[in-house]
Amino acid sequence: MKIYAVSDLHVDYPANKQWLDALSLVDYQDDILILPGDVTDNLILLGEVFSQLKKRFSQVMYVPGNHDLWVTRGGTGTSLNKAEQVLALAHREGVLTEPWSYENLTIVPLLSWYDYSFGEPSDWLRRSWMDYHLCNWEEFHDEASAVTDFFLAKNERFFPVENRQIISFSHFLPRIDLMPDHIPTEHRRIYPVLGSVRLDKQIRQLGSYLHVYGHSHVNREVNIDGISYINNAFGNPRETRIAKKALKCIYQFSH
């Protein structure tokens, strides 16, 4: 029995969907999949992906990413309504969005957004980052930090977790030093929309020894101040150098 992780499946790309369609229906029947968001903004396709993954894994655990909350296609109303629809869809398909425990291990999904604690967005970012055009956060007056407040507050119902080992996961980055040093300056312009330092506070309060995150599409495994952080994003078809495009086993039970 193993735990696998893959984020940012972006199945709107036919090549990504084909990879998923070809995933073994036999090999992972005893295993758990952590799916940290950015599957698709299309609710019908999202339901199909949930159902496909449930046929392959014994449990699938999910949190929404920013793409999943876009509202111009496949959804109606605001991004908050979309989040409710996406979580309800997960529930209907038997995909877990709440903590799951087995023996001395608990896996905790953490909702999140970005709050500019990694930097202030430039005019360029506000023009080019699609969330500014495709998300609707009118309940929060389009203030990103208020969206983050809302999602982080939702996580608090999971605290404290009394277990020997805790793995958490989120779509967004809990700290900006998860981005490697070699990232070119022009690509750092998106850092303000990558996550929130407050998410890392929650992870440490929770007592996670391992945290899986998505969103950056830069595959990485690094230990910072006693916590292992893993990114195994699938990414878009062009991202072959920064994304391995495979499931990653992050934990194996001893029996």
Ligand SMILES: [Fe+2]
């Ligand atoms: Fe994302």
